[in-house]
Amino acid sequence: MKKKKILSIENLKKIYHTKQGEILAVDNFSFNLYKGEFVAIVGPSGCGKSTILSILCGLEKITKGSVTFHNNATIGYMLQQDSLFKWRTILDNCLLGLEIKKTLTDENKQYVLNLLKTYGLGDFINNYPTSLSGGMRQRAALIRTLATKPDILLLDEPFSALDYQTRLAVSDDVYNIIKKEGKSVIMVTHDIAEAISMADRIIVLTKRPGKIKKIYDINLSNKSTPIENRKAKEFAHYYEQIWKDLDFHV
């Protein structure tokens, strides 16, 4: 099967201007994302991981280089926290993107309702977020992102606010939904294990300025869900490699 390019980034460079001077956040960053692929970007904190996502969804300008979305691919952005609005019901939270883009048709609303039903939130559409568990809220946040039918999902440390056990369960949950919906993903994380367990490909960045240090194709035997993937025999090998690449010092 020939892989179809959905996003190309070429020689991306980003400089921030601050009072203290210019900060080169990302330099010489190039890669292609293919349809249906799950790519994780890992790197030390402050290496410009999140900057790349901000650029992709248009929140930051490019200093140099280019970003091309093929076949008018659209993006959805999922942030560090679920960021549900507590004064809106779960359904209204999930409709937020459609409201903003002024595409809240009956058909689109039905699409969101179906997503909510399919992914176990059908009984909670009129509940307020505070009455839901952390995992359910994260699922609602994912459905809010899926509501506008994006081709590419950008996940910015999506589970970092959750405690360890919830985090494992939710990453499993989110992964399954994303695969079912056939989305392409770029996930930024500092959690090596999370990246190996979820991604098809891992891009390791250097310390600031973020440059590509290495790219790993993750080939796990019996690849299945993230929790199961952690049991794969290659897991430790990848972990060790990436740990060395990141070169952490206390």
Place this chain on the structure above:
Amino acid sequence: MYSEEHIRYLKKLKRNKIIILITQIMLAVLFIATWQLLAHFNLINTFITSSPSRVLKTIINLHQTNNLYTHIFSTVFETIISFSVGTIIGIVIATILWWNSFLSKVLDPYLIVLNSLPKVALGPIIIIWIGANTTSIVVMALLISVIVTIINVLQGFKETDPIKIKLMKALGATKYQTYFKLVLPSSFNNIISALKINVSMSLIGIVMGEFLVSKKGIGYLIMYGSQVFNLDLVITGIVILAIVSAIMYYLVYYLEKKLSTNN
């Protein structure tokens, strides 16, 4: 069902609540009784301290001459006007300042100066410009309440979760959408607490205005009483004011409880 220990615990909680309430009532009763007794046995000079019975008599007297309600109505009415107008103007100005950060930065020191300036100092100017009438009383109260409202509401707007703002931007929201869908609703609690402050600020402003110009109102009652050395009237005015302000505060408090279920 609860265990016996838990039932005991709940009972203890309830008992504590009742004890606090009883103590609170006792304190008021003790104060009033002491005051009355001291007055009764001529241990204090009732000409300058009045007494609970004389306050009551004054209230009944005001009631019989139909003056009581005119004064209360006047003060309450003016307070409500100033409170509502102050709230609306305050929120509108806070919105403009949130919208335009340049303007907000430029006006920041002026807001601070205006906030710390004792607004009563502007009283004489306002009376000269507007005249010795109700309008100038309301304007004076407005000056006091508006600045505080602007500062508190703007603070709430600025405290909007930056991650949620990022979310709105990533969804392609306009500033208008960000304001109405996120900033305004998320500042609900700040707006309510601004309202709470605003109620007392408006009342202060109105009473101050009545001191300076009025022919009616509770502030006038107090001022008039002091001028003719009728301390019964002065203290009655203060007692009525305490009751009126408590009622107004609790109305806003009730409004908060009622509205905040989903926030």
